[in-house]
Amino acid sequence: MSAENVVRAGGVPVALLISLLAAIALAGVGASLSIGAVGTSFTDALGYLWHDDGSNAAFSVRELRLPRVLCALGVGAALALSGALIQTVTRNPLGDPGLTGVSGGAAFGVALCLTLLSQSAGAIVLSGIAGGFLAATLTFLIAGRPNLQPSRLILAGVAVSIFFIAATSAVMILSRSSMQTLYYWMIGGFINRDWVEWVMFWPWAVAGTIAAFALSPALRMLTFEDSMAASMGLNATRWRLVAGSVSVILAASAVAVAGPIAFVGFVAPHLARLCLGARHAVMWLWLCVSTLFGMAVVIWADTIARAFFSGRAPAGVIITIIGGIAFLVLMRSARRFKG
Template sequence: MCVRTGLAAGGPLCLLGLLAALAATAWAALTAGTVPVAVNDVVSVLSGAREGMAGVLVWELRLPRFLAGLLVGVSLAVAGQLMQTVTRNPLASPGITGVVAGASMAVVLVQVCFSVDAAWLPGFGVLGGTAAALLTFVLAAQGGFTPLRLALAGVAVTALATALTTAFLLFSGAHAQQLYLWLAGGLLGRGWGHIALILPWSLVGLALALLGVRYLNLLQLEDEVARALGGRVLLWRLGFVAIAVALTAAAVAVAGPVGFVGLVAPHLVRLLLGNDQRITLPVVALAGAVLVTLSDLLARTLVAPAELPLGIFTALLGGPVFIGLIRGRAL
């Protein structure tokens, strides 16, 4: 794969457009809902006046939910970009390492068997996702670590974790409806505690990815060429996979198995801006944030006071785009 930079001049324009879209989504997310909040009340709450109904709605409910969606979108999109680059597989997504399925299985297991407090679920999700990723790496390392072996091992681990999740759901009893809703992906009830969980993972993962963009560009070349240029291909590949795993595990623990974000966002940005990671990686992060926060806004307001699963809208928004990319042979 070559590094195409001819469209890189559009990077700043895309960044500005996505920032504007994110700001508009934030404004709508804080003001719109079953109980609308006036703009001046939102400004007052953000300035420190958090008493009354507006304070509860904005500071306790809507703002942490929006920030959680932003961080989930950034994490999944960057993880998808890393996985597609490392595996040289244009169809790769964070789920290729089994992290999504592993985190989902862990949450369902502890809910069914132990009925733990909801505050502990993200932590168990991270543990389950990490365990699934480690199993994937062990299987992929048998006979030599290659992108193809990684993909095949991820498929096997995902199938195993999904089967176990289905089996656990048969015994979920009173938790069935709640678990099925969580498995559809969503941000209902997410608060500042969830922000505290995902924020360090997102910031550290994004920072490491941005610091390593030069090595990401080299990994797009054939291994022999990258080695000839002084690259430590195996070490870099394992490092970026570890970053993607951490980002994905934290995102899934907070929002459930949200689909298409890590698959579609990198493709759209690459189609517009080329393959230079120095340009595309920040844009991919913003694209993921916009996709998740906009989808969550629709999920929360479209049929208010009822709420739809977030995963439905990421699939509805991302699915047609991805089908169009396939039909146009953009892959």
């Protein structure tokens, strides 16, 4: 589908959709920057990004709220892209980054770090990423014999996830000193996220995002059966492994920073698919809109948690509520469509 046909296709105009989503995400950024112990107006909060007048309000915006906002935007984008890749790799519209065992593995890595290594932010992020990669590697090794079939990948991911969730529970029970900290992290959110987490996170997120969009042509062919993809000259197993690895990079880094936040990787690509209609077959466009949806959902969930619950309810709780409702609505719509 050419760029001209994409713009002219039915449904919400692409330019309007992207502009609207960007505006929603930016509004969430402004609202999040203005909410805190030190009262700041919307315009002043945005102004402090460019000019530091040395006030407490400027310090709060630049040093306390901004890294949290950046982490929320980055995690939303990473989880949305990871979910889109997993849904394509597994040819499963209900796909989620958790299908590769990444969330469970990252939680296990963080649990070990908190109990045996260090409670520093940098060590926690690196341990989470390492745990996510370990879980995903096991999933691909189990599912990759003899061929990386989508059904085998899903079953292997579920088994690996269960194993690491059980291992994490065992670590929490055996080390009570870190149980409260680990439990709060596993709910998911951005409380106390600082520049350290952002510095550790953004290189992985940027690299994964660039790789995801670069894979757009191959992703389109992965939506077909492997035999059809092979007739078009694509080694489906190889490219499914590459796309799955990129999804792991995105999901592991996001989970290491924010905890195992659920539903974003499932909901954002679905919302993008609904808004785009037939145009979601244009992979780069689908990935772009999914990214914007993920950013908007996560930043507003964190903003709502801070505004109405005084920061006591992590963003993961709000996202789980929103995602659970969206999941039920989408499932009901799917059954109605089939019926």
